[in-house]
Amino acid sequence: MINSESSGLSSIGWAVRGVLLVSTFLVPVLIMKDKSATYDEVAHLPAGYTYLATGIIKLNQKHPPLIKEICAFPLLFLDLKLLVDRKSLRGINTDPAYEWNYGRDFLYRDHDADRILFWGRVPALLLSLSLAILVSVWSGRLWGQRASLLALFLYSFDPTITAHAQLVATDVGFAFFATLFLFLLRRYLENPSPKGLVLSGLSLGLALGAKFSAVMLIPMMVVLVIVAAWKQGSDAIGNTVINRGLVSTERTVKLTNLLRERSRSKRMISALAATGLMMSLALPVLWLLYVFPTDPLIYLKGLKAVNRDHDPNFLYYLMGELKPGGWRTYFLIAWLVKTPIPSLLLLAAAILLFFRGTRAFWLDEAFLVVPAISFFIGYSLGADNLGVRYLIPCFPFIFIFTARVATRFVAARRGMRAVVAILLGWYLIEFVAIYPDHLSYFNQIAGGSRKGPEWLDDSNVDWGQGLIQLRNYLQKNPAKDYRLCYFGSGIPKYYGITGRRFDDFSILSPPPKGTIFMSAHCVARARAIMNSLYGSGPENWISHTPPKTIVGHAYYVYEIRDGVLQ
Template sequence: MKRFRVLEIIPWLILGLFILASFILMFNASQQESATMDELAHIPSGYGYVRYLDYRLNPEHPPLIKALAALPLLFQKLNFPTDKSSWQTDVNGQWAVGARFLYESTPAGGQAGNDADKIIQWSRLGPMLLTILLIFFIYIWAKELIGRWWALFPTFLFGFSPTVLAHGHYVTTDIGAALGIFIASYYFVKFLFKPSRRHLIFAGVALGIAQLTKFSAVLLIPFFGFLIIVFCLWEFKNKGYGLFAGFGQLLKIFFRYIFYLIIIFAIGYFIVYLVYFVFTLNYPVEKQKSDTQFTLTSFAGGPDRNWESCRLDSKISLARRARCLAEINIWMSQNKILRPLGQYMLGVLMVFQRSAGGNTAYFLGEVSAAGWWYYFPVVFILKESIPSLILIAFALLLGIWRVLKC
């Protein structure tokens, strides 16, 4: 009996060693690096959220990672430029606030200027904890799928991936979003196979957490819809339903899980609302409205009159009708109940606005603002380790073979 208990403990001890080693590597790398460009905006923005409950900075990204990074800073005596125009009157003056907060703070009231290195290193603890949590969840899900010993293999590959170690300590959205999307997928799949009120709530909360890490996590909604279709087809095949009677049963299962998905969606966005509600408490309504109006000035052709873009009888192009979203957002920003969701919606529209305008970049000898469809596949192949690429290719081939075999 004791021997079996020891065997059960050993994988957890190995997991602990993986996590410890990964943390040490990230921490050591962090100590040798100055702030990245994104951190110049994210760190002061997060501090503004948790210290002043004010979301005027960096609305283009959800708050969770930035706020978590800023929590250790609450225990330090820091000078924050709330008396400067970059905070008081500028629209999203994140870069100027960041420069003053980290590098240009002046002594006040007998207090020394801010120590940039100290702020940066303390802020990075939050992202490192999120990376560790992601390593842990990878092991948990893999253990359920392939057993506690084999689960150590994908955990090892992820925990010591050069890409993960390089980005896991930055105050950016990438690793946090990976964690949010992963746990949301984990709990949703868990709910599909073991439906219960508990798993339903967990799936909803996890979806909300994912939405608070990166706006692209909204793609989880159609992804979950796709998983429901796959699950229904799997149920149809496994239970051997007849063609006609089974089709009716298939539709019944499908709509039942779509209903559950709506509940999960509602729970998730209730979490989003609560977090944005807290972080907009001290954001003046008039300031939020004027910031939103200015930010969306050029969205879908600019402002319209009398809600023209929202009226069904308006004879305007479909592209121009997108302006209706901006007008609704501006209206929400001045509504005391809806303005937290208005701030969330502003971030989403800013992402669409930036995507439409593009970002000029250089890649493989070309300069473009439209991007390249092959950018991410090429970068992934170049940056990921060769053993991981071989295993991924093998897994894909094995999966295709099993599908064809069925």
């Protein structure tokens, strides 16, 4: 692997790394105690508890069990009611609505929902912390100490990572296991050994057990392994011939080509055998994660069930428009407006260095570029337009790749050091300014976080996490007669929020009298509906009226008295 400077960290470097790792874990801990359940957590965490308590994988089969099992583990030490026995659980049908109803009952009926969520989220944070360490280690092996710290800094203070690291969801956990697999695979190709092969295969199984998107790792693995075998075989023979001084003769050229072809053939066969062994090692891991299922096709059936409960006529939202089927450019736009500008600029600098640099270590860079681009394209072509969170598996590879700007080539220039320092300061300011509402972050390209609903909806702006903040606001600012447009799968009344419910299609001109609390998701979709009905006319009140205030970057508060907006 590349290493442009000593890989060892100085005492100051270790101290900085320690501070960054503590921040990576502690900041989300401080945030999540004031965040209610997000949409998927209501189904994921209770389902995981049933897996561990009964050994039956029945609920929420449209996602593999690993992340849910990890997050539910602390719940085994709490005094919780299962609400369903093993016999009944086995007889449950696959109606998607059941898992959501069960999840709501489990969290809100007889239990302390916030306590359950807190302890369920701690393992998710530990997975994020593990990913932060892995990002730091990998970048350090490639680019050295400064790069290790830079990559860790980018990870620790990325708003999207911070927002989703604290949730019982698959995105960050899968990012960890996918990155771990590719890191171990690269080390195996660097120094092949039975131990390396076994570790790679087991980590592939864990990634497959984290999210069905992991199937994209299989073609990535095959391509990277075959290309590595092809290139390494060619280089090895060429170096052997050169070291023996057999150059500049026609006979030597023919001999070299012959030896290369033979070496390539052998290495290609070995490479294909290695990928087969890795996949065979992954299967027992899946079998274990599914608690020894009798159905050998349970994983494939779950893969087929992905998005089964999604409405095929659902209208996706982007930049003020609603459209069935969504947009291929959705994730590119979402990433560009939800990534801090300093991070984008540092990535641009890293890309410039990449094209200006040598290709001597192309395989190390391929292990960063291929996964990032493959996941990006894969999600753009196949995933629902529901949030930048789908791209989180790309982030570790982007951070490691970006960290190359901290190499000695850049660090030796005072001007560049100053520019990087300014960008990192800006990056940190962005992180602090949006605290504690990192899920709703938007950069200056979008006009800031207040403009978020003009660009995106769903988990980009509000995923149901703001109920506790809304309760706290109502305690300080009581409202006798108010309406609530809530986006989520929880129960607002659990927090004493008793406003009359309505959806985003119900807010048409003129608006109802009284106080309106609208989820940022509802604001986005109501804006699109009114734009299509009224254009920029006065009836389109939501586009012309700033809210009285915004609670937790999640709820827009409008005051309406006798048809007049206040």
